[in-house]
Amino acid sequence: MEIENYLAKNLINKFNKKEATIGVIGLGYVGLPLAVEKAKAGFNVIGFDITKDRVDKVNQGINYIGDVVQEDLESLVSNGNLRATDDYKFIQSVDAIAICVPTPLDIYKQPNMEYIKSSIESISKNIEKGTLVVLESTTYPGTTEELVKPIIEEHGFVVGENIFLAYSPERVDPGNKHYNTKNTPKVVGGVNEISTKVAAALYRAVLESDVHEVSSPAVAEMEKILENTYRNINIALANEMAILCNKMGIDVWEVIDAASTKPYGFMPFYPGPGVGGHCIPIDPWYLTWKAREYNYHTKLIEAAGEINDSMADYVVQRIIEILNTQNKALNGSKLLILGIAYKKDIDDYRSSPVLDILKKLNIFGADWIVSDPYVNEFEMNGQTFTTMNLSEELISNCDLVLITTDHSTFDYSLLNNKDKLILDTKNVKKINNCFKL
Template identity: 60%
Template structure:
């Protein structure tokens, strides 16, 4: 281990290292908070003035963070935020946790990684650690981030240290948070891996698993989410077939779960949501083209999952038709627009596509979500209504997010027509003949 690596490890161990986090979103802010709680001085960087102002005022905007903890860390000077990247010259370690969206052609947009790395590169100094946490395709760290940083004249593995450590954030998870989720780390050199792993071991409680390169760590993250993407696609395809055959897919899955080996339950729904599962597999699809390989299984699962919002609306249309009503002109109450239950995150929410398909077919749509009071989509503004009032006028109620706040007994009782795409009403004992499921 070279002397710069050894010196940085000593700073990390005795908590004299100053730590930076670029990107104060769902990944970056919880990471910054954990690093500050571990005893490090933390500087958070973001290009959005509003986020910086909120953090510096001690106001939390991420569900998985305890408000009082953030406020206390800011008050005692352990954590501050800024839009001024010149403060990078003061940090010993910096993590980059910025978005990596897909464009309309489902190709990765790494512009946020590039711009953030360029901002860091301007103030890169000897003995510094840079860790990329943004989910991306294998090769990004070494093919994009490393060359930008080395434009500074410093050499990776000798003058500074570079690694990839994929984020594993699951918003709303009651058991696993940033603090106790195992972490994978892969550096460009052995020293890079050791330095990055040491930082995480001094911050997190979860196991730190070292791999041989950034590419392995990048591919590992893609495998995690592709595994879920494909298995959810299978569950959705089974749901479509079961619907045609008049079989309850939810009962089928419960029965399959009784096998103690060889089966892991995945569940169908109105489509995929969140920043990871709908997007990450397509980073790999993009990269595979460079090797003249077509990722057929990933793309087929994607087609099935993308079809689910349309499938939901088709079924709603049939249900209305059975009751001698047309979807065109019908009043539809959507319950839940967050992409999963009990959170306020709408990223890639399938409910948005359900709304699009409903309105395209002439439906009059209103929604309720206890976590999302209003939102804009497709140039239109939507505001959450009181579901107990709206249900009285609704021709059909569609459950798109299974929030635990809802009184499902009352919903089933009062809905003229109910379509449950999440099996949220599974515990309802009365009026079960009124429940129509995916």
């Protein structure tokens, strides 16, 4: 495609020569790694966050995200390639902006778009012509064109002509040792072909991975939802199989291992205490909400969500059954919970299913302690709880050990030969004589 738009050609030229200044809105699990990669690629990067503590830490070269290398952040800040601010006026000096703000659900499992709205309104008040805006926050199909584009145009811009707008979903997998921001393929969809080409040029100048261009932001938004809905549904299937296998006296983990020997037509997913993080338990509900606009009921997606949400109840029921084998009630029992993070070897406990389990244990009057080598403290119901280091004393003083996160750094040998009730929801193979899901 021959680009005749002067502003677009100028921007692409800046990207190719690494002469552009890039802004990143939101310095969390998505935004900070993206800001670091853009700065490492040779761009001048300015990060923005409403949380002053994050801004201060970035400017001091102090890392707070597991997927960011401390030495990289420190070096980029010291040489001037990366800085942070909480003043939206920085938008006036950037050539491109990536929006990486949260998109949570409300209590009715409907998208809360306030963070995106607020960011776009502030950006639109400060933006200059010839700037690229890319939304990276996971959201429902239609957000970029139905919500973001009108707000920008309310401020007198012509999106697609003097402001270039695209959607490119974040693909972050905390703790993944192989794939990270730099080498994970990127999907880009602009409001028109020029916007797509401009956005793709930026990512090709930053990443080592393929940049896949699609025909619209809606396609890019939908593919992101498909990625996580696919995982959510398959995890729900594994969880339902675990429940049935337990009733039938069959080891679901052995079943999955056996099925995995088939070289085609099967991909293993594993059961657990539920799903956590900011993607899998949340993203499918964006689509369910949007589908109502088209008078469609997403039955399979909702059923999968209900199954995964119900795993906390199932885990508590298993605890009750196991304690009953020694004539103990859950009320008053002491439980040691191994892991509050939603997946192994990370410090992220956002939407962790363990939180739901703990809340239900409180209802039953259980006494619990959490051990997690990656999380020193966590918040639940407005309270802050401190985790404990795993020790023989902790194990000796509890009635049951519940393994909810299979961190590699746990010393599982401490659990062997202690004659303790253990419920293992993660199939930790280093433990003898334990109950499983």
